Amino acid sequence: MMLRSDIDTILDWVMQGSRVLDLGCGDGELLAALTQQKAISGLGVDIDAGNLIAAVDKGLCVVQQNMEDGLSNFNSKSFDVVIIAFSLQVLTRPHTVLERVVDIGNEAIVSFPNFGHWRSRLSLLFSGRMPKTKALPYSWFDTPNIHFCTVKDFERLCDQLQIEIIERKTSEGGHILAKLWPNLFAKSASYRIQRT
Amino acid sequence: MNNAHAQSSVGIVESKTAFFDDPLFLKSGEVLKEYSLAYETYGVLNANGNNAVLICHALSGSHHAAGYYSEADTKPGWWDTMIGPGKPIDTNRLFVVSSNNIGGCDGSTGPSSVSQSSGKPWGSLFPQVTVEDWVETQKRLAESLGISHWAAVIGGSLGGMQALEWSVRYPSWLSHCVVLAAAPGLTAQNIAFNEIARQAIFSDPQWLQGDYALSETVPEKGMALARMVGHLTYMSADKMSDKFGRELRQGSFEPDDDEPIFQVESYLRYQGSQFAGRFDANTYVIMTRALDRFDLASHGQGDLSQALAQATAEFLVVSFSSDWRFAPSRSQEIANALLASGKRVTYADIESDAGHDGFLLEDKDYMALVGAWMKRVAP
Numbered sequence A: 001m002m003l004r005s006d007i008d009t010i011l012d013w014v015m016q017g018s019r020v021l022d023l024g025c026g027d028g029e030l031l032a033a034l035t036q037q038k039a040i041s042g043l044g045v046d047i048d049a050g051n052l053i054a055a056v057d058k059g060l061c062v063v064q065q066n067m068e069d070g071l072s073n074f075n076s077k078s079f080d081v082v083i084i085a086f087s088l089q090v091l092t093r094p095h096t097v098l099e100r101v102v103d104i105g106n107e108a109i110v111s112f113p114n115f116g117h118w119r120s121r122l123s124l125l126f127s128g129r130m131p132k133t134k135a136l137p138y139s140w141f142d143t144p145n146i147h148f149c150t151v152k153d154f155e156r157l158c159d160q161l162q163i164e165i166i167e168r169k170t171s172e173g174g175h176i177l178a179k180l181w182p183n184l185f186a187k188s189a190s191y192r193i194q195r196t
Numbered sequence B: 001m002n003n004a005h006a007q008s009s010v011g012i013v014e015s016k017t018a019f020f021d022d023p024l025f026l027k028s029g030e031v032l033k034e035y036s037l038a039y040e041t042y043g044v045l046n047a048n049g050n051n052a053v054l055i056c057h058a059l060s061g062s063h064h065a066a067g068y069y070s071e072a073d074t075k076p077g078w079w080d081t082m083i084g085p086g087k088p089i090d091t092n093r094l095f096v097v098s099s100n101n102i103g104g105c106d107g108s109t110g111p112s113s114v115s116q117s118s119g120k121p122w123g124s125l126f127p128q129v130t131v132e133d134w135v136e137t138q139k140r141l142a143e144s145l146g147i148s149h150w151a152a153v154i155g156g157s158l159g160g161m162q163a164l165e166w167s168v169r170y171p172s173w174l175s176h177c178v179v180l181a182a183a184p185g186l187t188a189q190n191i192a193f194n195e196i197a198r199q200a201i202f203s204d205p206q207w208l209q210g211d212y213a214l215s216e217t218v219p220e221k222g223m224a225l226a227r228m229v230g231h232l233t234y235m236s237a238d239k240m241s242d243k244f245g246r247e248l249r250q251g252s253f254e255p256d257d258d259e260p261i262f263q264v265e266s267y268l269r270y271q272g273s274q275f276a277g278r279f280d281a282n283t284y285v286i287m288t289r290a291l292d293r294f295d296l297a298s299h300g301q302g303d304l305s306q307a308l309a310q311a312t313a314e315f316l317v318v319s320f321s322s323d324w325r326f327a328p329s330r331s332q333e334i335a336n337a338l339l340a341s342g343k344r345v346t347y348a349d350i351e352s353d354a355g356h357d358g359f360l361l362e363d364k365d366y367m368a369l370v371g372a373w374m375k376r377v378a379p
Helices: A005-013 A029-038 A049-057 A094-104 A118-127 A151-160 A176-180 B003-008 B131-144 B158-169 B188-202 B205-210 B220-234 B237-244 B263-278 B281-293 B296-300 B304-308 B328-340 B355-360 B364-374
Strands: A019-023 A041-046 A062-064 A079-085 A105-113 A163-170 A188-195 B016-020 B035-042 B052-056 B095-099 B152-156 B176-180 B248-250 B314-320 B345-350
Touching (some): A005 A029, A005 A188, A019 A029, A049 A062, A094 A151, A151 A163, A151 A188, B016 B131, B131 B281, B152 B158, B158 B176, B188 B281, B205 B281, B220 B281, B220 B355, B248 B263, B296 B304, B304 B328, B314 B355, B314 B364, B328 B345, B345 B364
Parallel strands (some): A041 A062, A062 B345, A079 A105, B052 B152, B176 B314, B314 B345
Antiparallel strands (some): A105 A188, A163 A188
16 A cells, blocks of 8 residues: 555556556655556656656666656557646646547546545635645645645636546545545545547 | 775776688778787686676777786776776676777787788778778677677767667667767768868878878877877866866066967967877878768668668667767657667666766766666676
């Protein structure tokens, strides 16, 4: 069991032997797990030199690049799956990137922390200040997470961009409350999406 | 070589020369009936012969890539930071072959060596050689050393072009390819800088159409000027500002003092004259032309990804952020063409203020990246 529940979901969703592009791959933990468990042929993209070296050290192929530069070096449908795991919220223009990833991949997997979670709401309601959690410990002024969204927000955006949601899985997915009211009770959400 | 160096160095090394009397058919159509090729090796070839890596050097480099020539030697080979026991190119497990280039002036047959047919220095009669020709000579060298496969071919700049050429010319020969601060072909601007350097040499009265050796002279002034132009383009503007600023080396702007000389002027003059003293002018002309003429895309009817589609190696492509002579965008062209043809590739742009020289210098991220990547190179 890994630290973030979305990783288990992604490991479950990615098919054996797929071609996988992981945007914002970080130190390559997810790609390494996918390589080991699903025999994928993977490529990571990250902008940070330290992350790059850590991923290379795991034997992975990585390209140092800003995923917001248009990703024009990746051809249409050149990957089975494009993953954006927990990095949507750091993007300046997440909607532009989403449109590209459903073009590059036959499908995309997107996961993010749900800002609609009741703890975030209560924190803002009672303290009157931007919430901080163990997983997201930054202050509002120096956080890399500039575009938080809720489950509802994301689904509305997909609708607007004519992106089809194939499957959704929320953390604490087994919990009845998260199943009934994911926007309020899911800590994070993972989606399989594709171009409609 | 002091004790501190000895710890992580390959130690005392020896320049070797291999002689080949099989005619070499050059790309130019000319034939070298026989030639010598200088090289060095570090580490030990294992019993399976699967731990050999080839180092290809750049324009003004040589096969002396690591180690020292004697106990008294204070200057190690040009890539001693990268090659050695426990270093990114680890001689504890890899057998490193560092090849010189024919047409050079460091022990291989070139314009300054004596032609067997005339008994005089080749001079202007030495044929134009190319990156492709060098790859041929390196393949012959490998075979003469009992090597039939490279675990990796590694090169920077003009050496990176050789590594690229290897990957498409003899794909089955290499499983890994490292291309540093290189380009799939020079830009017009880059060719222009080489042409200025050549014209500087040609304009020296001592050039004598390339046959200066027959008159026992050297076009030193032209060579120094050529090197000044070259050296300038290998550095970044920021690094030059940091290093020299507007400082004066001597004199001042006062009316009754000596003429002012800026630090940067003095530095370039020194670099120029140093180089003119050690490098052959014909070799400089040949090497710059080899650079100009290299065109990897020609392997794919002008299409780079089609050219690289023939490669089977896994690639590491590295650029340096302040390199404007072989800009990061040129390395990205290589990486993107490899991606487009479905190859396994890692690309990094190292944050550096060292310009094109970045690939030669020690840098924490650069060393860590190459070291981490080289772990996948067998055995």
